[in-house]
Amino acid sequence: MLRSNFTEMDPTPQSHQLEETPQDAQAALGQPVVLPLDERPTEIMIQIPTQAYFLSGIRDFVVNLTKNMTGFSTQWAFRFQAVVDELCNNAIEHGSKPGEFIRITMISTKGKSLEVIVEDTGTGREKINAAQLTALYQERRQMMTQQYLGFRGRGLPKIVGEWTDEMVFEDVPSGGLRVKVKKYLRKEEDKVLSTQKNPSHLVV
């Protein structure tokens, strides 16, 4: 039904019309786009107290979610486990004071992408804002271009940076910091054991 409505209003050739999806038709008619259930992003939000103790459970959850609900391989499930762990460690260490919380959101669009958002409350002793974190990230990425023997500083530039396609740092109006990372599913990349690529990142 939706397709026929679309056809009536669309002046483009018939061959092109056949390639349109019901969602395109809905959008063209100004209607809310309703995706089939299995194409809708799955969004899960977890809030945990500011304690590293809880991260073991989060890591298990991330591996299972990634294996079962995203289309990513087992190898990537373990990579996301590390990405989420590193982001949470940073939020606990710098962003939220003990007794408060950090919030983790995972948005999976099956077969397409996985997005992870970690947000703190901005009450930590070593709080930094988005601009400071951007500068720190760039500085550490530069450090990592050569053999690095330092004790700290690998998490964000190497583990998170290498294993995601996009990274955004945002100040939250309430005072916290929000880090968003996103990885797109690419079948050819998903098959390899380890990538040696040098991704171009969107860092805001």
Next chain:
Amino acid sequence: MTPVQITIEDVAGAPAGKTVKLIRIIGQLDESNVDEQAKSIYQVIEAVPQGLSLVFDFTGLEYMNSKSIGYLTDWYSKVSASGGKVVIAAARDNILDILQVVGLTQLVNAYASLDEAKAVVLQ
């Protein structure tokens, strides 16, 4: 704290003047436990100031975070500076993957089996 077990034992057959320790880690090394667990390995390094080599048996290691990798790098630096070797044995794919992405496998050699790793260090 996340459960993890570290055991340390001597490896027999080390040449005169050399000491080889096998460090077996079972469980997960993360932010909640690594600072505490690392102390036992620093004690070994301090107790044998010259000619110490370390074989890390990662058969049972399920996870390590970036701070754990920082410790491993530090142990490598200290042991190498005193003429020893550090090698990794039997690491799982996810452990090798994370060591590779941070570049540590360029410093510390990883071997598929414990016997192979021991043989390299005992040479």
